[in-house]
Amino acid sequence: MVQYLLMKIFRALVTVTLIVSAAFVVLRLSGDPAIIILGPEAPPEAFEAFRRNWGLDQPIWVQYFKYFAAVFQGDLGNSMRDGRSALVVVGERIPLTLAITLPALFIKLAIGLPAGVMAALYRNTWVDRLIMMLSVAGFTVPSFVLGLVLAMIFAVWLGWLPSGGSDTWAHAVLPTVTMGLVGAAVIARFTRSAMLEVLGQPYIRTASAKGLLWRDVVRNHALPNAAIPTLTIIGFLVGSLVAGAVVVESVFSWPGVGRLLVNAVANRDLAVVQVILLLVGLTMVGANLAVDILYGIVDPRLRIKRLQAGS
Amino acid sequence: MTIDTTPDLEPASPTHASGSVFTSKSRLRAFFEAWPPLVLIALFWVGVIAVVVVGAKWIAPYDFMALDLRARLIPPVFMGGDWTHPLGTDELGRDVLSRLIVSIQISMVIAFLSTLIAAIVGVSLGFIAAYFRGRIEQVILMLIDAQAAMPFMIIALAVLAFLGSSLFLFTILMGFYGWERIARISRGLAISANERGYATAVRDLGATPFRIYSRHILPNIASTLIVSLTLNFPEVILLESGLSFLGLGVQPPMTSLGNMVGYGRDYIQSAPWIMLAPSAAIVLTTLSISILGDWMRDKFDPTLD
Amino acid sequence: EDRPEITVAVQQIVNAGALDVLREQSNVGARVFYSIFETLIDYDRQNADLPQKPGLATEWKRIDDKTVELKLRPGVKFHNGDVMTADDVVFTFSKERFGLLDEQDSARKDGKTLFTASASAAVGGKVPPAEVAAVAKRAWPNLDRVEKVDDMTVRFVSTVADPTLEGRISRYGAEILSKRAYEEAESWLAFAQKPVGTGPYKVVEFKPDNILVLEAHDDYWGGTPPVKTLRFAVVPEVASRVNGLLSGEYDFITDLPPDQINTVESNAAFEVVGGPITNHRLMVFDKNNGPMQNAKIRQAMTHAIDRETIVETLWDGRTSVPAGLQWSYYGDMFLSDWTVPEYNVELAKKLVQESGYNGEEITFRVLNNYYTNQVSTAQINAESFRQIGLNVKIEMKENWQQIFDKESGPRMVRDWSNSAPFPDPVSSIVNQHCQNGQQQQVGEWTNEEFNALCIKLETSTDLEERRASFRRMLEIAEREDPAYTVLHQSAIFFGKRKDIEWNWSGLQSMDFRAANFQVVAPGN
Amino acid sequence: METLLSIKDLTIDFDQGKRFVRALHGVSLNVARGEVLGVVGESGCGKSITWLAALGLLGSKARISGSVRLNGQEIAGAPENDLAGLRGGRIAMIFQDPSSSLNPVHRIGRQIAEALKLHRGMTGASANAEAARLLDRVGIANATRRLREYPHEMSGGMNQRIMIAMALAGEPDLLIADEPTTALDATIQAQILDLLTELRRDSGMALVLISHDLGVVADMSDRVAVMYGGRVIEEADTGSLFDSPAHPYTRGLIAALPDIDGPRRRLESIPGTVPAPDQLPPGCSFAPRCAIASKICDARVPAFLPYGEKQSHFAACIKCRGGAPTETASMPGNKSALVPA
């Protein structure tokens, strides 16, 4: 098990390094932060000074090795916009992002799971069709369209909620709901097929033959088993908690990590982008590992299988 | 064989020549069970889209780039406009209907081609991983992980920066989206196909790996792949609109559904038609394809045999 | 306390992420800085002609070609309570503040490497980043020293004769800082995040990309500020800004595209103010590549642009086509009889024909609405160029470096804008298009005669000579050997509550002093 | 003997998209108290669905008609709640492939306790003790420890015992064992069959043993029903069924079985295959494969009538009405006696 974990972590580290390297090359070669940050009207000397200051005048491979040398010494670099530690810059934004992505995750699950289960239980009836219809519809509306429309309805016309900003909990409602609705649709589809799969298993028939009422069969036997594959997608959602809100954050002026990423990428603020990528990569990996471990806890069969797969 | 073929005896009952007992459903019911109305509607819409894609050149009433600054922001017919511009005009006085038609064409072609690319790349890598296992598989899995964890925005940016905003390159870029999922699926399917009998059986006949993968495994997993491609297709359309939102999508003067929505969003209050028409096209099309995909999944359900 | 709390939704607070006027070179910062800092010489900002007026200095006079003496306004208090004296002024223009001291320079060089250690060095020990020094140098190319005559009198001394000295003293970037506050700050960054100036509002909280909260500076010399708390919130989406204004979350929104004016004004509670500013939108040529080497092609392009229609449609007639790269507030230096090339399709076609153009592709690099209406304007112009037989292709770029990049293909046409931070051609044409200006620095264009005139314009003190030089420069750069062509004057629009009386400024600053802010009826 | 469960004219139609297809054509079967009824037949002939339908366990795709009486009381079409009460309590059912028939995520103990709670109202410690006793009863050593294990931690044979223990938890009058040993090894199969025999002897519970293995059924049953194409085509006490099979299909089945003793012989095979439910021939569904069939066999579905002298032997074959088959023409390839001496 330890070996399996180590193996996974090693692979994850290589993966993250790969991502960070790719991002390094892309960012370095596709834009000069000096012009972007200082603006096109700043004098050329300012650009020169800026480049010299940040080492951008050195050959790219020198920059690359210096960057990694620093990273291995635990120095993740500073934002070129204000010279603050990139870690701090990103760190400030994390709570804000989580403040909408966590409740959104909750909404996704609270709507998606029951909807998917219902659709599976009533397969091929109007209940199923309606749920799947709504789910697919939810999934197919671009989230910024949905966001803008929601803002227009609830902020401008009805005046119930603020249309953007991050001051109070009320500001979080629309972005959360927008993300929640889109995600719930995905979960509902996934849950439905997981549930259908389980309902076809022999042990469901055994449970019925035992004399359990159908609702108890569903509750005690089908649901726990259907929860297992659903874990994967939940893991994926958790992995995208940090930077999964790029578009919604922009629409609702929510100053989270997603928007920081967009800005940092646009500014070619390398250190900040890299910290976010690391963060995203590591949460993904962490979520995957957590799911792996949870799998073992929820599904006793895997306690053995996983071990064997590790060989 | 002992099948009695003597023809000179009447069957037991003239109404049915066999002993099986059938109870027919009403035609209508049977038809709608086989072809649910939603599926029919979805098929119809996909058909319409197909016609638009093929015939955009002839259907579009105006040149989609022709601008007329004196006829800016004319509302569509149902919002008080007239029939010269049935869906109104945009901020440069271009005919929204014509742009919509061309946008549909371009978005669909992008989505189709890039899905194809994703399929080819994904299936090839998935098969390579499944065939070689070991180190090579680990490397491919790593690529898959990296792709999945890398915000797509960064890749999009790279392409836009290095390769310019050519439509061709953009299509290839979009092909990079989703290959990792397809690679994962086809690797899984190929491994289980290898474990299942037929692939092993053919190998044991002396077939080369290429033959096994191309002739046997690919056709066998095709149905599952097609279903997952029907998921990829709408996602590419949505992704393109998301990238357009960030200014990284299809670039002017070219147009696409995402591009129209992206540039039209500023007009959501003053001239909503600019954005609503392409939004509706996105929703209806992705909805239709998803419905067809789900329907196909049920059709391909292995429990049927 | 019945002063209102006012929220302004902006597209961005400052691009560069710090509240230092010498670092933030974009126009974006201008609108917040005027509430925090002030210059010695100010402008009557809400007046379309932008006349100069006393700022932190009550009067000033020329001692000679090289020297200007200013009397400081008594009783001006910084946000930290200190009274402004000559020491603060001297400090504001000192080498230390500019980051030009040798030890600062070497500190920067010591900063080990890339991205990491050097950055900490740059912000620690009050060493301003290198670009601050560079900007300061550019803003004060000939400044010898600022002398304290007495506590309330200072002298600006230039190394050479400088007719633009007053202009430079009044410009954006010459705001007075508190010496004590700067010296007490932990680092340059600490100061740049919570700077201390003399403006009517002081910084309470600053989160880049998110929010800037200012609070009334009740000791303000110009009277009690009318707003209790002034918040600048970042709302990048236009639609979201409009939504927020209409739903009452914001009292002001900035960067409103002209097409949104009707949406805002259709609601009786809101109105839109704004108009032309001291900035022109240009199209810039690279005369080294392809067909662009031929001046006739460039000339043809200048004649093919239908500027009036663009202004009338895209800008709803709310801005104008200026007389070349100059503004009327140049005063004596304004050449009122100069015009941009006329819109003449036939002439343009003829020029194309004469040039022997063979249909080579002309690439036009465009950013995605970095400027308001940029993409629309580019598409309109591209269409116009096509009309005169040019094979123009729009290339969308993502950032400025890609615009300037030479490797990704021949550089030919791009968009730009030029500001005039003080009322003299030196602030625009010299700064942007002469030897040291960006256009020549990136190697797009050069012209010997033009360059010779640049020096004359900068150093001569003879008005007529300067006017003549300027005229000839415009002739060369806009007509004979076009370096750029002016499209129209830029304009900005603000959406705001109708019950607030407030006016915009051509200098892009937002003035929330009592004279320019008044809530008419109780807000809703 | 007192009839415990009686199925009469049970028909089942399955929804096949365009139409319903009949898979079970009026099956009637009786099980007496304490009796072992063997049900044999090839795959797909309807062995399982008969009993699943009787317990209301076929999904919504099935349309069922006919009567099922338990102790004379009609249970076909009874409300779900009533049926749930019967299942496991009066009639228990166990399935082939025990390993996938147990819920993989619940411990063994919990799955047994669930049945105990349902049918005997036991909870907590008493349920635990009873579950341990049941495991002991089915021959699983170390019962208390096993209760905390999961199905995948045990072998197929043990899982089948657990299924049996779970079935015993409700103290049913009737146990329906649907191919209980098909997935198991020969030596384990012997263990399970032994266990079933023993349990039945002790509790007097009736047993329906569904299998396609003639050997197993012959070994265990008092009475055997042979099914083919959705019908019972022969039914008799075990002795007379195997000693003097009436229906050509039954005879074919017995002859097709290779033997372990006796001289090696070429196997009898029944040509052709079982027809699919939607491709049944008119008349006797075995006719196309039958060596002695003639035109009349195609005319009508043969009635299920007594065969021979014994009143307990029935068969559905026109050719063997009232005694030995009318045409004793040898089956193709038949080289040795049908029944070993």
Next chain:
Amino acid sequence: MTDLLRVNDLKRHYEVHVPEGLFGRKASLKAVDGVSFSIEKGRTLGLVGESGCGKSTTAKLVLGLIPATSGTVEFAGTPVTARHDAQWRAMRRRMQMIYQDPLGALDRRLPVITQIAEPFEIHYAQMPAAERTDRAAVLMDSVGLRPDMAMRYPHELSGGQRQRVVIARALALEPDLLVCDEPVSALDVSIQAQVLNLLDDLRERTGFAALFISHDLKVVRQMSDQVAVMYLGRIVESGLPEEVFRRPQHPYTKALVSAIPTPARRGKRERIVLEGDPPSPVDVPSGCSFHTRCPIAQASCRNAVPQLVASGGHAVACHLVNAGATPAVQAAE
């Protein structure tokens, strides 16, 4: 007569993790642990044993589908390797396999005739398509498939017909050795007889040698010239089918034979019911691996691994039997 196939002390061990303690441990799973046998040209060896005793592993080793841990397989004088190279592929012409699950072994997307012709396509690429089809049609006929079934897909055939397709395909190249791994276990009783008869006929006609694997003793007896009984990766008894099944010597074989339910035997013979399950091949008991379930085991059985001792054609690996040197065995010869 020379042996076509010679297998000598073949072993195949798998590295596995067993969940034990907190992190599990690595262990060696002895799927096949020292198996030796040989098959003469045209003869059939039957291999019986319960699930997991290593029958399929042996089959795969014999064909070179998986590499052996140790031991050798020689086919017609040449060693069989598991390197999947061109030479290995060429060797498939002479050795073929039939699987338990015919549906799984067939490609669901190709008509059966294409699949029967596939060996020709693979090995005789230059053969014209028409000839391939002709030959496939002949093969179909020889396994009793009607010509009208040629264009059907596997799922449109019954189980027995599918197995016939598999057999036809395996025989297409006229192999010298056919390994049948449980070829009839998935089939119904009546179909099973059809397929067994067919294999019998074909063997008579073409004279291939066969390794016939099944857990069903009745079936093995029906098909084999020789049988070997496996338990936990080893052969515990071998000999002529009549000998082994009528007079089993090894206590395990005895139990196995007694447990076979047949209608003929109903109520006549006592089943010998073994206690417990077969131990896991990861923890093979010391000494005689059967001693944990053996009704007659003695203390000594725990210590030494019994060798397969042949007396005449009948070999047994049991300390007690071999020590007793039962005269019955010799008499049977």
